[in-house]
Amino acid sequence: MKEIKKIAINTGGGDAPGLNAVIKGATISALNNGWEVVGIRDGYNGIFLEENYPQGGLMNLTRERVADITPLGGTILGTTNRGNPFAYPMKNEKGEIVEIDRSDEIMEGFRENNIDALIAIGGDGSLSMANKICKKGMRVVGVPKTIDNDLDKTVITFGFDTAVSFATESIDRLHSTAQAHGRIMVVEVMGRYAGWIALNSGISASADAILIPEIPYDIEKVSACLKKIRSEKGYAIVVVAEGAKPKDGNVFVVEKQAGRAERLGGVGEKVTSDIQYLTGIETRSVILGHLLRGGSPTTFDRLLSLRFGAAAVRALAAGENGIMVALAPPTVNYVPLEQATNRMKCVPVDSDTVMTARELGICFGE
Numbered sequence: 303m304k305e306i307k308k309i310a311i312n313t314g315g316g317d318a319p320g321l322n323a324v325i326k327g328a329t330i331s332a333l334n335n336g337w338e339v340v341g342i343r344d345g346y347n348g349i350f351l352e353e354n355y356p357q358g359g360l361m362n363l364t365r366e367r368v369a370d371i372t373p374l375g376g377t378i379l380g381t382t383n384r385g386n387p388f389a390y391p392m393k394n395e396k397g398e399i400v401e402i403d404r405s406d407e408i409m410e411g412f413r414e415n416n417i418d419a420l421i422a423i424g425g426d427g428s429l430s431m432a433n434k435i436c437k438k439g440m441r442v443v444g445v446p447k448t449i450d451n452d453l454d455k456t457v458i459t460f461g462f463d464t465a466v467s468f469a470t471e472s473i474d475r476l477h478s479t480a481q482a483h484g485r486i487m488v489v490e491v492m493g494r495y496a497g498w499i500a501l502n503s504g505i506s507a508s509a510d511a512i513l514i515p516e517i518p519y520d521i522e523k524v525s526a527c528l529k530k531i532r533s534e535k536g537y538a539i540v541v542v543a544e545g546a547k548p549k550d551g552n553v554f555v556v557e558k559q560a561g562r563a564e565r566l567g568g569v570g571e572k573v574t575s576d577i578q579y580l581t582g583i584e585t586r587s588v589i590l591g592h593l594l595r596g597g598s599p600t601t602f603d604r605l606l607s608l609r610f611g612a613a614a615v616r617a618l619a620a621g622e623n624g625i626m627v628a629l630a631p632p633t634v635n636y637v638p639l640e641q642a643t644n645r646m647k648c649v650p651v652d653s654d655t656v657m658t659a660r661e662l663g664i665c666f667g668e
């Protein structure tokens with residue numbers, strides 16, 4: 303196998319707190335191996351759409367550049383969740399939007415810049431792309447990122463702990479205003495395919511009902527349960543994941559666009575108006591949305607991200623390829639990218655966490 307002299311790092315998909323800590327962990331470890339490190343701006347854009355970057359599509363990653371970035375949210379490299387290079391939306395001669403595979407241009411960019419290996423930090427979409435890049439001949443190690451925690455084969459993704467902590471604190475704050483007005487408060491949190499954020503924050507912050515994609519809800523049952531709780535304690539709190547759906551219904555989609563996943567939203571508002579109608583109790587909604595992705599990572603996420611970054615370099619140095627670093631307490635191990643991106647990690651409905659919620663009297667609207 304060719305000796306590694308230079309690696310690239312990229313961040314793809316929605317940002318998550320801890321991205322910069324992974325970049326730092328990987329950069330310092332790689333520099334300590336004597337490797338050169340560059341970051342690709344905005345996913346793969348910096349390497350195959352270089353003309354859009356007057357300052358250069360690649361960022362030199364030095365000790366100085368990454369020294370202070372551990373506590374920063376976002377990503378110094380930028381990211382994107384549109385314009386998948388394997389199905390890049392472009393206009394044809396007739397002016398129609400068609401999807402073109404531009405991955406050869408990425409491979410060409412790697413060759414031109416003498417990049418020997420890639421550390422791809424991303425969720426299911428970005429890591430599936432990384433897996434395809436690997437199959438085209440690039441040495442690749444993936445790092446699991448997403449606030450939604452829906453990536454398989456790792457106990458947890460970085461970013462999730464920060465998002466859940468913020469959601470918990472936000473729901474805590476709603477108790478007093480809900481109590482003061484005798485209202486039902488509905489809090490919508492992110493979670494497209496999996497209800498981890500809603501479940502963990504809802505239980506931790508004493509919600510009365512939690513609606514998650516894994517357990518389609520019956521709004522009549524949710525309302526009956528909230529009416530009873532409101533009559534007992536004077537108010538009620540509902541946490542709903544953006545990907546939750548009614549029994550015999552569909553997820554709430556706000557936008558469909560070529561080259562990217564459909565944008566979800568609206569379930570919180572719909573549940574709010576239905577509950578108010580069915581219970582006759584004043585009901586208000588709050589959408590936490592992108593607030594969950596912002597801010598400084600928690601200590602847990604900082605440490606996990608630094609460990610993931612360092613482990614990614616350790617894996618490359620050991621000759622690993624086509625793998626993702628994964629948390630398997632007490633250690634970080636390696637799993638094939640293929641397996642990690644094969645299916646979503648949803649909340650097991652028979653898990654002890656769901657059982658705990660039921661035992662605490664939390665309603666899922668089943």
Ligand code: F6P
Nearest residue numbers: 316383448449450492493494566
């Ligand atoms: O990171 C995943 C996620 O947070 C999903 O829960 C959500 O649907 C999506 O990102 C929204 O991303 P954006 O609004 O940036 O397109």
